[in-house]
Structures are given as structure tokens and as C-alpha cells.
Amino acid sequence: MIFKKDNLRLGLVLGLVAPIFSLIIYYFVKFSAYSFKDFLVFIRDNKSQITAISVPCLVLNIALFTIYINSHRDQTAKGVFAATLIYAIVALLFKFI
Numbered sequence: 285m286i287f288k289k290d291n292l293r294l295g296l297v298l299g300l301v302a303p304i305f306s307l308i309i310y311y312f313v314k315f316s317a318y319s320f321k322d323f324l325v326f327i328r329d330n331k332s333q334i335t336a337i338s339v340p341c342l343v344l345n346i347a348l349f350t351i352y353i354n355s356h357r358d359q360t361a362k363g364v365f366a367a368t369l370i371y372a373i374v375a376l377l378f379k380f381i
Contacts, residue, residue: 302348
């Protein structure tokens, strides 16, 4: 199975896709009464909400990182960690710019 590989690229892909998947779930749970465009406008206009939205989106990355570290697939875990750092830095930039 592809998830059993120990590959840096796999970790990066998983780490970049998981928060997007989490964002979509977050949208359906919290903002399903609004269009996705309205949701994105809300995020853009309310920068204080970026942290509140980005934290649940990165929780899935934490779970993936833990799974790969505990199964000794360190290269994949490095990729997930790198993607998590990228998302966190981008979220901070969006919040303060």
C-alpha cells in the first residue's frame, strides 16, 4: 500500500493535502449554511479567525506525523512535518499581513 512507504515526497503530499481535506470538513461542519466563496471572504475579512481555522486543519497533520514517527517511517514523517511548518508560516503571514 502507498501509505506504508517511507518517502519524503509522500510525506510532503500527505502533509499538504490533509489540511485542505480538514478545511473542507471544517467548512461543512461550521459554515455549511454559506457558500464556500462566502467562507473564504469571511476568512479574508476576519484575520483574527485564521488561527481558529488553521489549528483544526493542522490537527490531521499532527496525527499523520505521530503515526509515521511511531511506525519508524522517518522520511515520510519529515515530509509531513515540513508541510506542517509551511502551513503554519503561511497562516501567520496571512494573519499579520
